[in-house]
Amino acid sequence: MITATPEEELAAIDHELSQVASEIETLKIRQQYLLQRKSGIKDKIQALKSAQLASRDWNGTDFPWSDKLESTLKNVFKIKEFRPYQLPTMNAILSKEDTILLMPTGGGKSLCYQLPSLVANGFFLVVCPLVALMEDQIRALRKRDIPSYMLSQSTPKDETKLAMMSMVDKKSPMKLLYVTPERMAKSKTFMNKLQQAHEMGRLACIAIDEVHCCSQWGHDFRPDYKYLGVLKNMFRGVPLLGLTATATTKILLDVQKILQIQGCLILKSSFNRPNLYYEVRPKPLVQKDYLSEVEDLLKHKYSGKTGIIYTTTIKDTEETCNQLRERGIKCVFYHANMDPDLRSRAHHGWLDGKYQVVIATIAFGLGIDKPDVRFVIHQSLSKSMENFYQESGRAGRDGLPADCIVFYRLPDVFKVSITVFSQHTGLENLYGMVDYCIDVGSCRRTLIASHFNELWESGECKGMCDHCKSPTQVNQINVRQHCLTLYEIIDHASNKNIKLTSQKMMDAWFHKGAKELRVPNSKPTSLSQPKAESIIAFFLIQSYLREDFHYTAYSTLSYIKKGARSIEALSDDSGIMMDVRGVKLSSNNSYEPEKTSPTKEVNGKNIPKNTPVPKSSHVSSGSKGISDKDKNKESKKSSSSASTKEVISISDSSGDEDIQPKHKKAKKCIDSDSDY
Numbered sequence: 001m002i003t004a005t006p007e008e009e010l011a012a013i014d015h016e017l018s019q020v021a022s023e024i025e026t027l028k029i030r031q032q033y034l035l036q037r038k039s040g041i042k043d044k045i046q047a048l049k050s051a052q053l054a055s056r057d058w059n060g061t062d063f064p065w066s067d068k069l070e071s072t073l074k075n076v077f078k079i080k081e082f083r084p085y086q087l088p089t090m091n092a093i094l095s096k097e098d099t100i101l102l103m104p105t106g107g108g109k110s111l112c113y114q115l116p117s118l119v120a121n122g123f124f125l126v127v128c129p130l131v132a133l134m135e136d137q138i139r140a141l142r143k144r145d146i147p148s149y150m151l152s153q154s155t156p157k158d159e160t161k162l163a164m165m166s167m168v169d170k171k172s173p174m175k176l177l178y179v180t181p182e183r184m185a186k187s188k189t190f191m192n193k194l195q196q197a198h199e200m201g202r203l204a205c206i207a208i209d210e211v212h213c214c215s216q217w218g219h220d221f222r223p224d225y226k227y228l229g230v231l232k233n234m235f236r237g238v239p240l241l242g243l244t245a246t247a248t249t250k251i252l253l254d255v256q257k258i259l260q261i262q263g264c265l266i267l268k269s270s271f272n273r274p275n276l277y278y279e280v281r282p283k284p285l286v287q288k289d290y291l292s293e294v295e296d297l298l299k300h301k302y303s304g305k306t307g308i309i310y311t312t313t314i315k316d317t318e319e320t321c322n323q324l325r326e327r328g329i330k331c332v333f334y335h336a337n338m339d340p341d342l343r344s345r346a347h348h349g350w351l352d353g354k355y356q357v358v359i360a361t362i363a364f365g366l367g368i369d370k371p372d373v374r375f376v377i378h379q380s381l382s383k384s385m386e387n388f389y390q391e392s393g394r395a396g397r398d399g400l401p402a403d404c405i406v407f408y409r410l411p412d413v414f415k416v417s418i419t420v421f422s423q424h425t426g427l428e429n430l431y432g433m434v435d436y437c438i439d440v441g442s443c444r445r446t447l448i449a450s451h452f453n454e455l456w457e458s459g460e461c462k463g464m465c466d467h468c469k470s471p472t473q474v475n476q477i478n479v480r481q482h483c484l485t486l487y488e489i490i491d492h493a494s495n496k497n498i499k500l501t502s503q504k505m506m507d508a509w510f511h512k513g514a515k516e517l518r519v520p521n522s523k524p525t526s527l528s529q530p531k532a533e534s535i536i537a538f539f540l541i542q543s544y545l546r547e548d549f550h551y552t553a554y555s556t557l558s559y560i561k562k563g564a565r566s567i568e569a570l571s572d573d574s575g576i577m578m579d580v581r582g583v584k585l586s587s588n589n590s591y592e593p594e595k596t597s598p599t600k601e602v603n604g605k606n607i608p609k610n611t612p613v614p615k616s617s618h619v620s621s622g623s624k625g626i627s628d629k630d631k632n633k634e635s636k637k638s639s640s641s642a643s644t645k646e647v648i649s650i651s652d653s654s655g656d657e658d659i660q661p662k663h664k665k666a667k668k669c670i671d672s673d674s675d676y
């Protein structure tokens with residue numbers, strides 16, 4: 001019998017080990033897949049349970065408490081009727097059903113726990129993230145003689161003592177007790193009292209304001225909110241009410257898991273604010289020109305009206321404020337680093353009409369309840385669509401028309417990206433906002449709606465966004481050649497060991513700045529700067545380019561690299577299609593495609609019949625390789641576009657000056673964007 005040498009034995013073992021490793025790898029992938037499926041099915045069950053609960057009639061007026069609710073609404077709150085979803089929420093929590101209420105800013109969420117607390121036995125606990133907000137609410141409640149307390153670090157000792165005693169005093173008239181999430185998470189004495197109150201049957205409901213703060217997927221995650229996950233088990237039988245003005249399906253599912261109320265009732269009022277006019281303006285390249293545009297708005301269109309200008313940084317608030325003051329505007333700045341006294345004076349001066357406009361960071365936000373804010377201007381883009389919705393939503397709370405204007409330019413994206421890149425989904429959220437800003441034809445409302453998984457037809461906008469007010473035809477052009485040119489610039493810099501910021505990349509593209517960054521024998525692009533910027537933004541959000549962040553001793557820098565889809569762009573010579581503005585349509589959107597331009601279908605899209613189809617037939621590949629969610633968004637976008645969209649025939653064979661219309665209609669369209 002031939003025995004194996006030790007070397008052969010080792011080789012055999014190594015072989016078997018590698019087989020085992022490969023099987024483990026396969027099993028791990030299988031495990032991952034099964035775990036994902038399991039979680040998906042659980043989410044479905046949860047959503048189904050929520051849908052079943054929502055199908056019950058919560059709007060009834062024949063509950064045991066209905067008459068008292070109605071009379072308290074009128075007599076104590078002096079309100080004539082409920083707004084949509086207020087009564088269903090109250091009926092649900094008084095029926096001890098865990099509920100999440102989604103309602104836009106200013107929709108009237110507070111009433112949903114304040115009013116039922118007056119008809120229930122015991123008191124409602126309200127978890128609220130902001131002390132200023134609690135103070136405002138307590139002041140308003142006490143004016144109505146509603147016994148209420150708050151517990152925060154700034155609450156005087158005697159009041160804290162009184163509140164703690166009231167929790168466990170059967171005879172106490174206390175109806176509402178406001179606490180910060182920190183208090184819940186950190187004060188054992190408080191939690192102990194709360195348990196006693198629960199045992200006495202005095203804890204009637206726990207309302208959690210800004211409930212999206214529980215979820216790391218949200219824009220406003222607060223670690224102390226995670227602690228609220230203990231409440232459901234600790235206070236059995238006490239209904240939880242989560243309230244938010246901003247939440248996507250993903251966040252909602254996450255919030256339910258964290259609070260242990262999977263499958264709870266979800267009441268969602270529409271996020272459409274029909275009185276708000278949405279507009280994106282190109283921000284002038286020079287700050288002086290931007291200021292002149294704002295000055296003109298404030299002195300003419302918004303003369304005698306009040307509003308907010310949001311900026312990205314604290315420095316910007318002060319600088320812009322000083323510059324506008326020099327131009328005779330009555331304004332004040334507001335940010336988190338101000339002395340609390342000054343901040344309060346700025347807030348109240350603005351509330352009382354002493355200042356026309358407050359120039360603020362997002363620190364000026366939660367709890368700002370001025371009904372007649374006529375405009376919210378974003379000096380640069382918000383860090384997410386959710387932030388934008390919240391911030392712009394401070395306009396027009398009285399239901400009268402108000403404007404929400406964003407001034408957009410590409411360099412601002414990098415000012416924000418360096419502050420959000422380290423956050424969970426920070427960049428993804430920011431790019432969602434960029435997508436909104438660079439969109440050339442969709443109804444802005446429908447873009448906001450798709451973010452909240454709502455579907456609004458652009459007809460519902462009624463001209464209340466820039467695109468619906470002045471529709472233009474939307475064309476698709478092939479920008480692949482530009483992508484390849486930028487890759488050459490990136491490779492060239494990389495060969496020289498130079499990191500490229502977006503500005504340096506632009507300079508090299510335009511043959512400005514350092515000569516060593518220009519690709520030898522290349523020509524400068526003939527694009528205008530705004531168009532070059534919009535192409536770069538498009539490549540970023542579509543992952544043809546990506547940002548790469550580096551820390552220096554003083555700051556964080558964003559460098560540009562090839563994105564995850566660069567392989568696709570390099571290997572596949574079908575187009576990278578990008579939407580651009582075409583001819584202006586008449587205001588009734590009456591542009592009719594010419595009858596002489598028959599179309600054919602390629603990849604599910606109608607294109608002019610004489611359009612040459614690229615080899616791989618990926619003709620409309622602006623969205624190729626994107627996730628299902630994005631595809632969904634794309635399809636929603638196109639179905640609700642304010643404008644007419646047409647794929648036009650182009651050739652990408654001759655570099656920056658490449659676009660050769662092959663088609664009569666296309667020529668007309670291309671003329672209006674001839675330098676792409």
Ligand SMILES: Nc1ncnc2c1ncn2[C@@H]1O[C@H](COP(=O)(O)OP(=O)(O)OP(=O)(O)O)[C@@H](O)[C@H]1O
Nearest residue numbers: 079081082083104105106107108109110111245367
């Ligand atoms: N049914 C109603 N009829 C008339 N006014 C109402 C009604 N419900 C609430 N309000 C008023 O609407 C305003 C906004 O309410 P509230 O502050 O509760 O909104 P919110 O949804 O909590 O907003 P935010 O998300 O900004 O905190 C308040 O002035 C409130 O008195």
